[in-house]
Amino acid sequence: MDRFRMIFQYFQSNSESVMNGICGLLALASVKIYTCLDFSCPCLPHYNMAYGLGIMFVPPIALFLCGLILNRQSLVMLEEWRRPQGHRRKDLAVIRYMCCSIMQRAMVAPAVWIVVTLLDGKCLICAFSGSVDPKKFVGFANATLAQAQEMLSRVPCKEDELMRNSTSRRAVSRYLRCWSQALGWSILLILIIAVFLARWLAPCFNQAALLQTRHWSNYIDIEQKIFEETCCEHSRLFAHQCILHFFESMRKEIRQHSFDLPREKEGEEDLLQGITDRDQVNKLLKMWYYEKPPLDVSQVTHRHPLGQERSPPPCAGSCGARSKFTQHTHM
Amino acid sequence: MDKFRMVFQFLQSNQESFMSGICGIMALASAQLYSAFDFNCPCLPRYNLAYGLGVLLVPPLILFLLGFVLNNNVSMLAEEWRRPQGQRQKDAAVLRYMFCSMVQRAMIAPAVWVSVTLLDGKCITCAFCTSLPVEALGNASHRGLPQGEVKRVLARIPCKEIYDGQELIANEVAVRYLRCISQALGWCFVLLMTTLAFLVRSLRPCFTQAVFLKSRYWSHYIDIERKLFDETCAEHAKSFAKVCIQQFFQGMSKDLTATHCHPPRKAPTDAGEASDKLLGITDWDTMNIALKSWHRCKPPLHLHPDAPHSSNGWAGEWQPHTQPPAPRREAVAYYSGV
Numbered sequence: 071m072d073r074f075r076m077i078f079q080y081f082q083s084n085s086e087s088v089m090n091g092i093c094g095l096l097a098l099a100s101v102k103i104y105t106c107l108d109f110s111c112p113c114l115p116h117y118n119m120a121y122g123l124g125i126m127f128v129p130p131i132a133l134f135l136c137g138l139i140l141n142r143q144s145l146v147m148l149e150e151w152r153r154p155q156g157h158r159r160k161d162l163a164v165i166r167y168m169c170c171s172i173m174q175r176a177m178v179a180p181a182v183w184i185v186v187t188l189l190d191g192k193c194l195i196c197a198f199s200g201s202v203d204p205k206k207f208v209g210f211a212n213a214t215l216a217q218a219q220e221m222l223s224r225v226p227c228k229e230d231e232l233m234r235n236s237t238s239r240r241a242v243s244r245y246l247r248c249w250s251q252a253l254g255w256s257i258l259l260i261l262i263i264a265v266f267l268a269r270w271l272a273p274c275f276n277q278a279a280l281l282q283t284r285h286w287s288n289y290i291d292i293e294q295k296i297f298e299e300t301c302c303e304h305s306r307l308f309a310h311q312c313i314l315h316f317f318e319s320m321r322k323e324i325r326q327h328s329f330d331l332p333r334e335k336e337g338e339e340d341l342l343q344g345i346t347d348r349d350q351v352n353k354l355l356k357m358w359y360y361e362k363p364p365l366d367v368s369q370v371t372h373r374h375p376l377g378q379e380r381s382p383p384p385c386a387g388s389c390g391a392r393s394k395f396t397q398h399t400h401m
Numbered sequence: 402m403d404k405f406r407m408v409f410q411f412l413q414s415n416q417e418s419f420m421s422g423i424c425g426i427m428a429l430a431s432a433q434l435y436s437a438f439d440f441n442c443p444c445l446p447r448y449n450l451a452y453g454l455g456v457l458l459v460p461p462l463i464l465f466l467l468g469f470v471l472n473n474n475v476s477m478l479a480e481e482w483r484r485p486q487g488q489r490q491k492d493a494a495v496l497r498y499m500f501c502s503m504v505q506r507a508m509i510a511p512a513v514w515v516s517v518t519l520l521d522g523k524c525i526t527c528a529f530c531t532s533l534p535v536e537a538l539g540n541a542s543h544r545g546l547p548q549g550e551v552k553r554v555l556a557r558i559p560c561k562e563i564y565d566g567q568e569l570i571a572n573e574v575a576v577r578y579l580r581c582i583s584q585a586l587g588w589c590f591v592l593l594m595t596t597l598a599f600l601v602r603s604l605r606p607c608f609t610q611a612v613f614l615k616s617r618y619w620s621h622y623i624d625i626e627r628k629l630f631d632e633t634c635a636e637h638a639k640s641f642a643k644v645c646i647q648q649f650f651q652g653m654s655k656d657l658t659a660t661h662c663h664p665p666r667k668a669p670t671d672a673g674e675a676s677d678k679l680l681g682i683t684d685w686d687t688m689n690i691a692l693k694s695w696h697r698c699k700p701p702l703h704l705h706p707d708a709p710h711s712s713n714g715w716a717g718e719w720q721p722h723t724q725p726p727a728p729r730r731e732a733v734a735y736y737s738g739v
Contacts, residue, residue, distance in 0.1 A: 301618050
């Protein structure tokens, strides 16, 4: 349990590690989906290629979009890109950095899918069995072109009655799987080398600028989170004040209209706020439904309707967030 | 249990991860439901289509409605929509935001069900096996069969044990073909859904960010206000009940001292706080009378500002309010215009 708690705390510690965690989960999910998927090649002349290449390329696109959707930083980047300039300049380098890091993380799951597909081999066998040269294989060399095409397209289906015990089928299958695995390992090697070079050579170019952009992209992310938390906290306090004012105003109105002034007693009666009767409670609840109090907890008696635009109360400590917010409310 | 609690704590740590957690759980539940479901194609000409399409489309509808039912915010939205305006204006943008976020969350489980169904292939195989292109896929023999007979034979494709049309069209060929079409449809559906989700999420910061921030704040506010109001009312009810019961016991104690021939045994003076809490009821008979009185004649929901001199009905008679009626009537008259 303690280990789980430490893992969770580690992942929550900063948003980068949260995103790495999500990226890892998505990669695992893509492997799991591939293993659960029941791959069944149609074994028909024109359908094979469409099916094979479809299974190889359509799920990676969906996984890529999922990676973008699940990544919170993509929203932050878009907001930063589209916001009006206001009092804060926009730094395109920061936006580019954020975009690159988002794309890199979103590309992991599709890459894992493609590599797993190629290493497994079924997709390529299905897609390209019809494109193999029949002359190279003993069983198909003597058939006419149309017949050879027909038989080759049935190669991926092991259980097919025509192909069940055919050695040529196994030969074609092995040939294609060999190509598929070679392609898979090559792609994996190229990707790993590319990542390795990117990591090693990055400090050689403009390390200072990189540090700055990384710092400011983290800052924007954290600022967004703190703004949301502050808004939550603020709305809680606002609601608390609003309800207390409501009970207070109810108490005042009850006092004005009843002749016996209840004596202020200590203890529980304070918490009752002067509402000590079934009818009073019913009236309070009815009033809450029929006439919610206006959204104005200042001490003045005049009330503003909700629709009037007004700037929010100053949020302590985050002036940058405040300036961005007032910019938005004036739109 | 501890593990679940920690998972929940992690998910609740911020709003975004909570929502993602809920979405993930609903998707998993929907996939699990499908795998637990025992699919049984009827293998009869007209029933196949109805059954297949029914399994494809009816559970998603149920899951969609269930998503609404299980969402606590539905009642909040309905309340905000139907409340009288009073002193607080209603903001249509907030209502729209709440409705959209509820619809988005409710759509996840149905979308996962439809995707998993299509990718698995059994539904489409069952529904469309009678519409197979026999000329293209079938064997050349047995062209002379009447249409009805062909359909009857084709309808049995999903049920391998009773399939008798191997000369017409091989079972594996037909199943492979239908499953390939089904998986293609499934992946297209998945791609469409993810593209839509991506567009909805990414176009928002480009166009309506200010309105979005406002709507999100006020919808969150309405939720918190409702919860805080419920908490405040619960606190009030607790205090009300405490004072009511305290006054009941005090009333009982006074009545008993007033009417008993012999005064109740006084508790020793050095017992302190404990004897205070006994409120003068210190023996079996007295307690029984108090309990009987509580059951037969509960005190009115009206807390007296000072200690009452009249009884609380320990003898079993019901006593009216002691507050002077005139001001109360006036209070009623004031509020009845609302």
